[in-house]
Amino acid sequence: AQSVTQPDIHITVSEGASLELRCNYSYGATPYLFWYVQSPGQGLQLLLKYFSGDTLVQGIKGFEAEFKRSQSSFNLRKPSVHWSDAAEYFCAVGTTDSWGKFQFGAGTQVVVTP
Amino acid sequence: NAGVTQTPKFQVLKTGQSMTLQCAQDMNHEYMSWYRQDPGMGLRLIHYSVGAGITDQGEVPNGYNVSRSTTEDFPLRLLSAAPSQTSVYFCASSRGTAAYEQYFGPGTRLTVT
Numbered sequence: 001a002q003s004v005t006q007p008d009i010h011i012t013v014s015e016g017a018s019l020e021l022r023c024n025y026s027y028g029a030t031p032y033l034f035w036y037v038q039s040p041g042q043g044l045q046l047l048l049k050y051f052s053g054d055t056l057v058q059g060i061k062g063f064e065a066e067f068k069r070s071q072s073s074f075n076l077r078k079p080s081v082h083w084s085d086a087a088e089y090f091c092a093v094g095t096t097d098s099w100g101k102f103q104f105g106a107g108t109q110v111v112v113t114p
Numbered sequence: 115n116a117g118v119t120q121t122p123k124f125q126v127l128k129t130g131q132s133m134t135l136q137c138a139q140d141m142n143h144e145y146m147s148w149y150r151q152d153p154g155m156g157l158r159l160i161h162y163s164v165g166a167g168i169t170d171q172g173e174v175p176n177g178y179n180v181s182r183s184t185t186e187d188f189p190l191r192l193l194s195a196a197p198s199q200t201s202v203y204f205c206a207s208s209r210g211t212a213a214y215e216q217y218f219g220p221g222t223r224l225t226v227t
Contacts, residue, residue, distance in 0.1 A: 006156075009154065032213050034215070036218075042220065042221075043118075043204060043218035043219055043220045043221055044157075044204070044206075044216075044218040045218075046215045046216075049215060051213055090156060090157065094213065101147075101159060101162060101172065102147075102159070102216065103159075104149075104156040104157040104158075105156050106154055106155055106156040107154075107156050
């Protein structure tokens with residue numbers, strides 16, 4: 001079965017600084033990888049996804065993520081964070097042998113300071 | 115196009131009571147699912163459905179029942195609420211396979227006393 005690990009429970013970053021959120025997965029084949037964002041009191045919104053092809057994917061709100069097969073990682077980055085990026089971020093994995101079933105990481109809470 | 119809707123937004127139950135959390139989508143999605151979100155545990159899959167009349171268990175199904183009589187609706191039933199079921203519940207839908215984005219409802223915050 002697939003699994004997803006987000007090593008950082010909580011990250012504090014200054015506004016304007018860069019941000020990188022880590023995600024590691026465990027799965028035998030190439031998974032489908034997603035990053036979602038959850039603002040306080042809201043549901044989850046998709047930031048970006050990777051299925052195949054170019055390993056650097058661009059998403060909404062200026063986010064990007066890079067798939068590294070050798071490291072089983074799919075880290076999320078943003079060059080310059082804004083106060084509105086304060087939220088919880090979830091990495092998720094979907095696989096071809098678990099039709100419609102997704103595994104979510106525990107989430108990383110991002111706090112943005114002035 | 116309302117997307118995924120959930121009712122109620124908030125609910126307080128006493129131990130042993132039953133209730134149904136409602137979920138509906140208007141995107142004609144085949145796949146629907148229920149998750150619960152607890153601090154430090156991310157989202158855990160309770161039940162899912164790959165089409166009308168077809169449901170299956172996820173990671174944490176105990177204490178919950180589902181049915182899928184139509185493509186649009188996927189209610190979650192708590193048969194006898196327990197304090198351990200205090201959580202935020204999210205319904206999601208997608209076009210189908212693992213390659214597709216899931217669309218989430220706004221959530222239901224349930225407290226069981």
